[in-house]
Amino acid sequence: MWLTSSSIGRKLVMAVTGVCLVLFVTFHCLMNAIAIVYPAAYNVICEFLGANWYALVASMGLALLFIIHIVYAVWLTLQNRKARGNDRYSINKRPATVEWSSQNMLVLGIVVLAFLAVHMIQFWAKMQLQEIRGVEGVIPPSIGTLFIQEAFSCVWTPIVYIIGFVALWFHMNHGFWSMFQSIGWDNATWLPRLKTIACWWTTIVIALFIAQAVVFTVNAHNDFYKKDPVLRDQYKEVIGKVVGIPADRFSYDQVPTAEDLQKAKTEVDNLRKNPQMMSQYGVDAAMLENQLKSIEAWTSILPFVDYLNDAAENVEAVEVEAVQEVQPEN
Template identity: 70%
Template sequence: MWLTSSSIGRKLVMAITGACLVLFVTFHCLMNAVAIVWPASYNVICELLGANWYALAASAGLALLFIIHIIYAVWLTLQNRKARGNDRYAVTAKPKSVEWSSQNMLVLGIVVLAFLVVHLIQFWAKMQLQEIRGVEGTLPPSMGTLFIQEAFSMVYTPIVYIIGFIALWFHMNHGFWSMFQSCGWDNDTWLPRLKKISCWWTTIVIALFIAQAVVFTVNAHNDFYKTDDALRSQYVGVIGKMVGLPVDRVSSEQLPMVIEQNLNVLSDPQFAAQLSDPQVQMQTGLTPESHQELLSKYQHAKAFLDYFMIDNEAAPAAQPIEEQPEN
């Protein structure tokens, strides 16, 4: 097949996959900007991009693009080295027309890949992957701001990210214009223009990424994503959905008491024993099986509350929404 058997075909595949990845990186940058300007809206986007079929299809397609791009990059590098043989060791100086990034694209790609692995571990593995696996952790997978809080509270995170962004700048800057060159758009008029467009595009995107990393780090160390009123209100809504509480009847200040009281009732062995009585089941709307399910939901809700309710102020007394929790 021409796309695999010829050097030009392989470069074309690299160009196409590279163009798609540049667009994805740009989209990711814009999405991160939402987390700074409208953090609550960022969580809404994270929920839309959870384990829904369209998000899974996009993730699978993106992963395929990465894999193809990496395979072809290694393939072309090995092919070029084999073609040059020992002659490459005889070179003592590079031509002025050859960029440093051009000679080190594979190394830069490895650095970017290492950074990507860290990023996936900190976010994708704890968000979309958790939803796919059906695993419930302390933090709801849709609350992306709290994963920003977790990741950028670590001292090493901004350092790793900035190193990764710098490597990405070199890799993307060269790859951006060279993909047009691979497609034949390499005349003396347009190639200099494409190089300038590439430099500006890449610089703006990477500068925004670095600025976002700095803002995320400052906010995380100030516990902004735990204390912001709009976000806390959103978290309360998520907890309400977890346990079936009508959130319009309970404030974020009352919520800890309500959760605590209902959890105490659900955790009471005597209450659990009473559920074997059909009359009690009719009164509470709970069966022994649904009781265990609801208890698990309340335990997760309590763990989530303990995470973001970091202040030590006593919450005002509140009565449970129902005398007995309902399913």
């Protein structure tokens, strides 16, 4: 097949997959911007892009693009090295017309791939993958802002991300214009223009990514995504859906404890074993079954509620301490 047997065909595949990946990176940057401007809307998008069929199809398509791009990149690199043979060792100085990134695209790609692995472990593995598996941790998979909170609370996260973004800048900047060169747009008029467009596009996207990482880090260390009133109201809706309570009737202060739930479950179990007592209390099996479902729902969401309440309690403690420091001694 021409796309695999020909060097030009392989470069064309690299170019097409590269265009798609550049567009995805740009989309991802814009989506991250929403997390800064309107965090609640970001969670809505995360829920929309959960484990729904269209999101899964898009994820599989994106994964396929990455795999093809990586395989062809390695293939072309090995092909070029084989073609040069020992001659590539005879020149130690890089020609003035050859960019540094051009000679190190594979290395840059490996750095970007390592960064991508970290990013996927911090987000995709805890969000969409959890939904696919039908398993949830403390934080529901649809609440992306709290995964930002957890990821960027780590000291090393912004460092890793900035290193990854710098590598991505070099990789994307060179790849952006060279993919057009691969399809024949390499004349003296268009190539300089494409290089300029590539530089501006890549610089804007990566600069936004770095700025977003800084904002996420500052917000995370201030527990913004746990304390923000708008977000906490949105989290109420998530909790309410699980336990069957409207968000406007739910209060973080009126949440049963684990001991309360265990006690209630024991009482329900005892009633189910005693028909006479069921008759005495005027309940039937269906009512007890509903109570058990309610207890199970609260039990499943309680760690998340405790997670949010711990943040609120820490805020209140700090505020009380600050007030006490301001008050003069009698």
